[in-house]
Amino acid sequence: xxxxxxxxxxxxxxxxxxxxxxxxxxxxxxxxxxxxxxxxxxxxxxxxxxxxxxxxxxxxxxxxxxxxxxxxxxxxxxxxxxxxxxxxxxxxxxxxxxxxxxxxxxxxxxxxxxxxxxxxxxxxxxxxxxxxxxxxxxxxxxxxxxxxxxxxxxxxxxxxxxxxxxxxxxxxxxxxxxxxxxxxxxxxxxxxxxxxxxxxxxxxxxxxxxxxxxxxxxxxxxxxxxxxxxxxxxxxxxxxxxxxxxxxxxxxxxxxxxxxxxxxxxx
Amino acid sequence: xxxxxxxxxxxxxxxxxxxxxxxxxxxxxxxxxxxxxxxxxxxxxxxxxxxxxxxxxxxxxxxxxxxxxxxxxxxxxxxxxxxxxxxxxxxxxxxxxxxxxxxxxxxxxxxxxxxxxxxxxxxxxxxxxxxxxxxxxxxxxxxxxxxxxxxxxxxxxxxxxxxxxxxxxxxxxxxxxxxxxxxxxxxxxxxxxxxxxxxxxxxxxxxxxxxxxxxxxxxxxxxxxxxxxxxxxxxxxxxxxxxxxxxxxxxxxxxxxxxxxxxxxxxxxxxxxxxxxxxxxxxxxxxxxxxxxxxxxxxxxxxxxxxxxxxxxxxxxxxxxxxxxxxxxxxxxxxxxxxxxxxxxxxxxxxxxxxxxxxxxxxxxxxxxxxxxxxxxxxxxxxxxxxxxxxxxxxxxxxxxxxxxxxxxxxxxxxxxxxxxxxxxxxxxxxxxxxxxxxxxxxxxxxxxxxxxxxxxxxxxxxxxxxxxxxxxxxxxxxxxxxxxxxxxxxxxxxxxxxxxxxxxxxxxxxxxxxxxxxxxxxxxxxxxxxxxxxxxxxxxxxxxxxxxxxxxxxxxxxxxxxxxxxxxxxxxxxxxxxxxxxxxxxxxxxxxxxxxxxxxxxxxxxxxxxxxxxxxxxx
Numbered sequence: 001x002x003x004x005x006x007x008x009x010x011x012x013x014x015x016x017x018x019x020x021x022x023x024x025x026x027x028x029x030x031x032x033x034x035x036x037x038x039x040x041x042x043x044x045x046x047x048x049x050x051x052x053x054x055x056x057x058x059x060x061x062x063x064x065x066x067x068x069x070x071x072x073x074x075x076x077x078x079x080x081x082x083x084x085x086x087x088x089x090x091x092x093x094x095x096x097x098x099x100x101x102x103x104x105x106x107x108x109x110x111x112x113x114x115x116x117x118x119x120x121x122x123x124x125x126x127x128x129x130x131x132x133x134x135x136x137x138x139x140x141x142x143x144x145x146x147x148x149x150x151x152x153x154x155x156x157x158x159x160x161x162x163x164x165x166x167x168x169x170x171x172x173x174x175x176x177x178x179x180x181x182x183x184x185x186x187x188x189x190x191x192x193x194x195x196x197x198x199x200x201x202x203x204x205x206x207x208x209x210x211x212x213x214x215x216x217x218x219x220x221x222x223x224x225x226x227x228x229x230x231x232x233x234x235x236x237x238x239x240x241x242x243x244x245x246x247x248x249x250x251x252x253x254x255x256x257x258x259x260x261x262x263x264x265x266x267x
Numbered sequence: 268x269x270x271x272x273x274x275x276x277x278x279x280x281x282x283x284x285x286x287x288x289x290x291x292x293x294x295x296x297x298x299x300x301x302x303x304x305x306x307x308x309x310x311x312x313x314x315x316x317x318x319x320x321x322x323x324x325x326x327x328x329x330x331x332x333x334x335x336x337x338x339x340x341x342x343x344x345x346x347x348x349x350x351x352x353x354x355x356x357x358x359x360x361x362x363x364x365x366x367x368x369x370x371x372x373x374x375x376x377x378x379x380x381x382x383x384x385x386x387x388x389x390x391x392x393x394x395x396x397x398x399x400x401x402x403x404x405x406x407x408x409x410x411x412x413x414x415x416x417x418x419x420x421x422x423x424x425x426x427x428x429x430x431x432x433x434x435x436x437x438x439x440x441x442x443x444x445x446x447x448x449x450x451x452x453x454x455x456x457x458x459x460x461x462x463x464x465x466x467x468x469x470x471x472x473x474x475x476x477x478x479x480x481x482x483x484x485x486x487x488x489x490x491x492x493x494x495x496x497x498x499x500x501x502x503x504x505x506x507x508x509x510x511x512x513x514x515x516x517x518x519x520x521x522x523x524x525x526x527x528x529x530x531x532x533x534x535x536x537x538x539x540x541x542x543x544x545x546x547x548x549x550x551x552x553x554x555x556x557x558x559x560x561x562x563x564x565x566x567x568x569x570x571x572x573x574x575x576x577x578x579x580x581x582x583x584x585x586x587x588x589x590x591x592x593x594x595x596x597x598x599x600x601x602x603x604x605x606x607x608x609x610x611x612x613x614x615x616x617x618x619x620x621x622x623x624x625x626x627x628x629x630x631x632x633x634x635x636x637x638x639x640x641x642x643x644x645x646x647x648x649x650x651x652x653x654x655x656x657x658x659x660x661x662x663x664x665x666x667x668x669x670x671x672x673x674x675x676x677x678x679x680x681x682x683x684x685x686x687x688x689x690x691x692x693x694x695x696x697x698x699x700x701x702x703x704x705x706x707x708x709x710x711x712x713x714x715x716x717x718x719x720x721x722x723x724x725x726x727x728x729x730x731x732x733x734x735x736x737x738x739x740x741x742x743x744x745x746x747x748x749x750x751x752x753x754x755x756x757x758x759x760x761x762x763x764x765x766x767x768x769x770x771x772x773x774x775x776x777x778x779x780x781x782x783x784x785x786x787x788x789x790x791x792x793x794x795x796x797x798x799x800x801x802x803x804x805x806x807x808x809x810x811x812x813x814x815x816x817x818x819x820x821x822x823x824x825x826x827x828x829x830x831x832x833x834x835x836x837x838x839x840x841x842x843x844x845x846x847x848x849x850x851x852x853x854x855x856x857x858x859x860x861x862x863x864x865x866x867x868x869x870x871x872x873x874x875x876x877x878x879x880x881x882x883x884x885x886x887x
Contacts, residue, residue, distance in 0.1 A: 001550060003278055003356070016499055016512075020498060047503060048503075157374075159370040159371070159676075161673075162664055162676060164666045168671035
């Protein structure tokens with residue numbers, strides 16, 4: 001098996017274990033490239049069907065194109081879609097005009113997710129994080145327990161070996177299932193090209209710039225690029241020496257911002 | 268430079284292990300830096316962060332990005348970093364060396380094809396140097412290169428290097444393994460990491476980067492017989508799809524398959540891939556989804572194999588096990604065993620020896636402490652399909668869970684013939700009885716204070732099992748006292764004898780294939796342990812029917828507590844004689860907190876797990 005096939009097949013195995021071992025599974029969907037790869041892998045794992053709901057945590061700061069893509073892809077993949085917004089935070093006026101990015105991310109993403117968890121009582125969430133995105137993500141497990149408060153106990157993670165995972169959520173908590181952990185950014189793009197997976201066109205260069213990672217529009221910045229096709233993006237990534245999330249302001253707001261966000265339940 | 272020029276499309280996983288502070292993270296940081304694998308600005312970013320905190324820059328900080336790790340200067344959890352050489356892509360797994368984080372080292376090392384083991388030239392071979400090599404040998408990591416680090420601190424002297432080489436080679440020999448080579452390095456300065464060191468002209472061997480390119484991928488299991496543990500059965504539409512990952516061998520349409528345990532057979536009709544593919548083989552490591560020619564009973568946990576090369580099926584085997592939990596592993600205590608997708612309760616029935624991984628001194632022991640390696644016998648509550656580890660590693664290894672958490676891992680070294688007395692030595696076998704009844708036998712022992720609700724719960728379970736078509740018998744403690752044990756009083760000896768007789772009766776019923784529900788206070792833990800042992804031929808579930816004494820006394824269904832309080836009964840469990848609650852019952856029911864219906868479901872669920880046997884005539 002080639003490298004991409006091996007990654008794909010391992011991810012499919014993780015999907016199947018999660019679907020079988022948990023009662024109530026949900027997959028957050030950002031509409032970004034990684035979460036579209038997840039949908040593709042889920043359909044491969046389950047004979048063409050996505051057998052659990054997808055959750056879009058709508059920060060209300062998504063790029064307009066992302067909403068359009070969401071509605072199109074929901075039909076294309078036959079998805080059961082849930083959309084949730086932290087209405088309370090919106091009412092309190094939390095937003096990028098008035099608040100720092102770490103606070104807004106916490107309110108509109110992490111707390112919104114926690115509200116949805118309270119509402120639906122999922123015992124597992126399938127997420128698209130990868131080890132190469134951030135040093136704290138590098139230390140993750142494929143099955144990563146979260147407490148009732150959503151916290152990640154990175155000091156005492158369960159052992160994970162021989163294809164055996166932590167399949168029991170802590171009391172009141174849930175387990176994050178992370179099928180893309182071993183993939184790199186380049187793997188994702190090469191797989192998208194090989195499989196022909198639909199993704200938003202914001203990833204491709206327009207007027208000398210493209211988005212390498214997509215989040216809320218006020219704090220997500222395009223990088224200089226002329227890569228306007230899949231081939232060009234892949235060629236560009238082979239040569240790049242800057243990090244993928246360099247354009248995501250909330251990661252760099254303060255030292256260890258990412259670790260602090262993640263310990264509180266951010267993806 | 269490397270003489271290996273062929274490019275390799277597979278990513279090779281290499282774990283970096285060794286004693287705490289022997290410089291693993293520094294080495295990996297240096298390797299990334301010297302191979303030009305760091306993103307632009309990373310060094311500057313970490314240097315700036317160090318300056319802000321008034322700390323000296325260390326290459327290790329590039330990896331130990333967690334704040335806690337930087338403060339304590341140790342790696343807490345395994346991390347992995349991807350980088351490439353001209354030859355191929357690598358995932359470097361940086362595992363913690365601190366003893367407390369051994370479970371994380373195992374997590375990191377289990378997925379590796381090769382290992383770099385660091386030893387501090389000044390300190391020499393330490394306990395974790397030995398322990399990590401022991402675990403590598405059990406995890407099946409066979410390619411090991413030893414890096415003797417911090418050579419600058421011993422004046423780059425060859426004799427210091429050779430002494431460690433000799434010491435450690437002798438140690439590895441006791442494990443039956445050897446290192447491919449030893450390399451003297453000074454990771455801090457980059458000597459012999461990527462760049463050859465002018466300070467050690469006496470060393471003519473490869474640099475670490477060159478040694479990496481010399482590693483091979485772990486053995487491909489494709490040449491072994493097919494093993495596909497069933498992970499699920501999907502019925503999203505009209506199709507009934509068997510899902511699983513091929514762990515060894517290969518799967519093709521038209522293959523005849525046997526599903527073990529159980530033994531039902533069918534033939535692969537077609538792969539049900541999405542999007543539709545034309546693949547005609549699912550190789551080792553790939554996931555399969557297929558339909559079958561004949562619909563037979565199959566379920567998660569069974570192993571699909573070719574009938575002429577099937578795995579063993581049994582309930583007892585000998586194993587070598589490493590234990591990672593803070594709580595020691597105890598014999599005759601229920602653990603959850605997972606082997607592939609199979610799960611069952613399991614008991615360690617005998618500990619042959621426990622090896623202290625520091626010194627590799629073997630000794631007798633009554634339990635297996637954290638981080639030790641043991642040679643032991645394991646008995647499972649229901650039959651499992653397995654191979655010996657040397658025959659097929661993926662179906663020859665298992666994990667044990669303690670309180671829902673993976674607590675240890677083991678490799679199966681020997682299958683044990685079932686020696687305990689069991690139905691089946693006569694003309695009718697236990698399997699035949701189970702096949703006729705449609706389920707296996709089991710003994711449930713309901714223990715708890717008088718008035719806790721043992722009989723109420725057992726009667727409710729009996730009704731439900733009977734209604735579900737199960738062969739069920741209830742052995743009531745009061746009935747036994749009135750008949751078989753009418754001669755016994757309430758002394759400690761008499762109580763022990765009463766428990767022994769109840770166990771013997773339960774065993775006879777279970778031998779007929781029944782699910783036996785025993786309700787008996789059996790206040791002494793040692794008596795219950797003896798009962799469990801005498802019934803080892805059947806799955807045995809201890810059901811702790813638990814309610815506070817005050818609750819039991821308030822209920823007082825037989826008016827016994829009132830008699831005790833009036834002084835009409837002298838010896839009474841919980842008041843004038845002790846009740847030793849089970850330390851680790853298979854089922855724990857708090858009858859003061861849950862309704863009878865819920866408690867019943869709890870017990871039924873546990874029974875279902877141990878008596879499920881596929882029926883001969885089961886058709887879909």
